[in-house]
Amino acid sequence: MTHPPRLRPEDRADFAAAVDLALGTADIRDALAADPGGLTTADLRADALARADALAAAAAEPYRVYLSLRGAARRETPPGGAGGLLPALAVLTPLVAGTSAAALLLVGGVLRAARASGPLPGSLAAAGWTLALVAALSGLVALAALLRTALRRDAVPPAPDQVEHARRVWRQALLDHGVLPHLRHLLASRPEAAITPRSPADTLTPCPARARKDTTPCSD
Template sequence: MNEPGRLGAVDRADFEHTLHAALSAPDIREALQQPTAQVTAEQLRARALTAADTITAEAATEYAALLRLRTAAAPARAGRPWRPAPATAGNGLLAALAVLTPVLSTAAAAVFLLLGYGLQLAGAQQPLAIALIRAGWVAGAVVVLAAAAAGTALVITAARHRATARHPQPDTASLAQAHAAWRQALLERGLLPFLRRQLHQPPTPAP
């Protein structure tokens, strides 16, 4: 990670864009257009680029926060990478089975028990009636087991969501907000005060 106050290669272009915005500020542009102006816009720009490290030090707090978010959001550079659980076909199949198994088992249990007890009451095909009743109770046991498994899965999923909420990962919006805060601090506390001071500094004569 880069030191706060020293720009990385990625942020050098942002520094130059912010410098362009500072040179376009109304008071600086008006001062440069005065006949008594001691420096030009190009001279101011060259001085700011030379003093880039000093200027960016004024926004070191915001730059450090931006670098921390970038590090946390980059799994390849983070000390303990975070990876969201991929939605695989296996997970989708298990979820479908967890929903369908209790429903189908309940329907099967109801059908088997109704047919079995119906045949038993009618006094016809007693072996078949007994087999249907047994199948119905087996299907009922499957319903109980499936419901227990689904409840366990819900508890585990809720625990994982709570753990993720306690350790939220930076998203694109957070990075964009930190980036905008750094550029604003760079403009207001670094570049504009520096350029205003340099407006009254005549160019150094060539040796």
């Protein structure tokens, strides 16, 4: 069974906003007014914030989608400086190491052919073979980096409005399935509150002006 993702620190402000929106719902306000000696708005808010992770689990799937899109959008823009330096090093290292290896092996071979005395010919040849190995390994790393870059470019990054839509869907699910049911359960345990659940305020679609003049529910 997949565990719900824990609420990230940067998303706790959105959770608090959902709690405030729930506390402003008509049935919550009416229940609090009907029991002035009981729970207060501050009590309900503190309780919901203390149970943030548990309440956020009720909207785990929309939150997982939102985190995935947000992470993909952030990975698409690498930080400056290092982002351009590393690919350049990956390409230049094999070239420099290969060129140096060829030069050292050539000089060492010439000295050996000339029957030069001393350890210099052997040292040049050993250094040349070492650089040849470095060139081969760095070439494989550069190839893997190029393939990875090509694959990432083929993937279409999520647009900012997609990420924002996923955030709004998550906040609505958090309100409908996590925060509001919890607050209503707390108030229902006090008979004096006499809570009557109503449709929650929609965070995605504002209520049209005509709804303030009659009792017709807001709809798209």
